[in-house]
Amino acid sequence: MRPLIGAAALELSVIRRYGVLSLAAGLTLLWTAVLAALPAPAATALAPYLLFLDTAGFGALLVVALLLFERVEGTDLARNATPVRPLHAVAVRVAVLTAVSAMMAPPLTLAATRGAPGVSALALVLAGVALVAALFLTVCLALGTRSYSLQGALLTIAPAVVPLILGPMPWLAGAVRHPVLYAVPTTAPAELIRAGLTGETTGSFLALGAGTAWTLACVMGALLLAVRPTSPATPGDAKPSQPRRPRANHTHSPLA
Numbered sequence: 001m002r003p004l005i006g007a008a009a010l011e012l013s014v015i016r017r018y019g020v021l022s023l024a025a026g027l028t029l030l031w032t033a034v035l036a037a038l039p040a041p042a043a044t045a046l047a048p049y050l051l052f053l054d055t056a057g058f059g060a061l062l063v064v065a066l067l068l069f070e071r072v073e074g075t076d077l078a079r080n081a082t083p084v085r086p087l088h089a090v091a092v093r094v095a096v097l098t099a100v101s102a103m104m105a106p107p108l109t110l111a112a113t114r115g116a117p118g119v120s121a122l123a124l125v126l127a128g129v130a131l132v133a134a135l136f137l138t139v140c141l142a143l144g145t146r147s148y149s150l151q152g153a154l155l156t157i158a159p160a161v162v163p164l165i166l167g168p169m170p171w172l173a174g175a176v177r178h179p180v181l182y183a184v185p186t187t188a189p190a191e192l193i194r195a196g197l198t199g200e201t202t203g204s205f206l207a208l209g210a211g212t213a214w215t216l217a218c219v220m221g222a223l224l225l226a227v228r229p230t231s232p233a234t235p236g237d238a239k240p241s242q243p244r245r246p247r248a249n250h251t252h253s254p255l256a
Contacts, residue, residue: 003088004088004092007088007089007092008092008095008096011092011093011096011097012096014066015066015096015097015100018062018066018069020062020066020097020100021100023062024058024100024101024103024104027054027055027058027104028055028104028107028108029107031050031054031055031108031111032107032108032110032111033111034046034050035047035050035108035111035112036111040114043111043112043114044112044113044197044198046112047108047109047111047112047197048172048190048193048194048197049172050108051105051108051109051125051128051129051193051197052128052129052132052168052172052186052189052190052193053165055101055104055105055108055129055133056101056128056129056132056133056136056189056193057101057132057133057136057165058097058100058101058104058133059097059098059100059101059133059136059137060133060136060137060139060140060161062097063093063097063137063140063141063144064140064141064144064153064154064157067141067144067145067153068149068153086227087223087224087227090138090141090223090226090227091223093137093141094134094137094138094141094223097133097137098130098133098134098137101129101130101133102126102129102130102133104129105125105126105129106122106125106126109121109122109125109196109197112197113197117196117197118199120196121196121197121199122196123196124192124193124195124196125192125193125196125197127189127192128189128190128191128192128193128194128196129189129193131188131189131192131212131215131216131219132186132189132190132193134219135164135185135186135189135215135218135219135222136161136164138219138222138223138225138226139157139160139161139164139222140157140161141222141223141226142222142223142225142226143156143157143160144156144157145226163184164184164185164186165186167181167184167186167187168181168184168186168187168189168190168191171187171190171191171194172190172194177202177203179203179204179207179211182207182208182210182211182214183214185211185214185215185218186215187211188208188211188212188214188215189212189215191203191208191211192208192212
């Protein structure tokens with residue numbers, strides 16, 4: 001238990017040093033002010049998109065950059081020297097950044113619902129945000145560790161993250177509400193966020209429960225992939241080459 005607490009303290013110090021908490025607070029204030037300035041119907045309509053795209057994806061946008069910064073500073077080597085297993089270290093990182101994303105959600109929810117969300121409504125929003133954040137984080141960690149530059153990381157994670165972002169958009173817009181969209185693992189969390197803000201659910205609770213279970217399974221699968229040894233994902237994104245040692249000269253002198 002003590003190694004896990006130490007790993008969590010290390011993660012908190014890292015995100016504090018890089019200004020992640022300050023950035024989270026600034027974004028929260030910005031979007032809360034925007035929602036508070038809008039009429040109530042417009043705020044309720046916009047809030048699910050903000051909570052899904054900005055709040056839930058906040059940690060995912062930064063986690064790859066944190067990995068690259070840590071490689072330069074050697075923080076990753078210090079973490080690897082601790083007795084915490086790689087799986088636990090990744091899980092702690094995901095938990096800490098997910099908690100930061102979840103803490104951004106209540107002010108936006110209060111602004112969108114004009115300060116009167118029920119306990120169950122707030123719980124639905126928090127559950128949806130936490131699920132989306134955890135999924136984005138684990139996917140970005142699983143793919144981002146394969147890259148050794150920010151450009152290479154973005155090119156690697158984009159094919160996986162873009163469908164996860166675009167998939168729930170027809171559901172949130174009300175254009176398509178067929179249960180087949182729950183095959184996209186971010187649709188169920190998006191519906192939890194929308195249901196918490198609007199107070200109404202679409203479709204059966206059984207389909208929503210199955211979609212939520214599918215999201216959790218994808219999070220666990222991506223978490224396991226994130227701790228596997230990886231190699232560079234793209235040919236142009238290889239590790240920095242080490243200087244080659246001069247070859248020894250084994251020729252014999254004729255005077256020997």
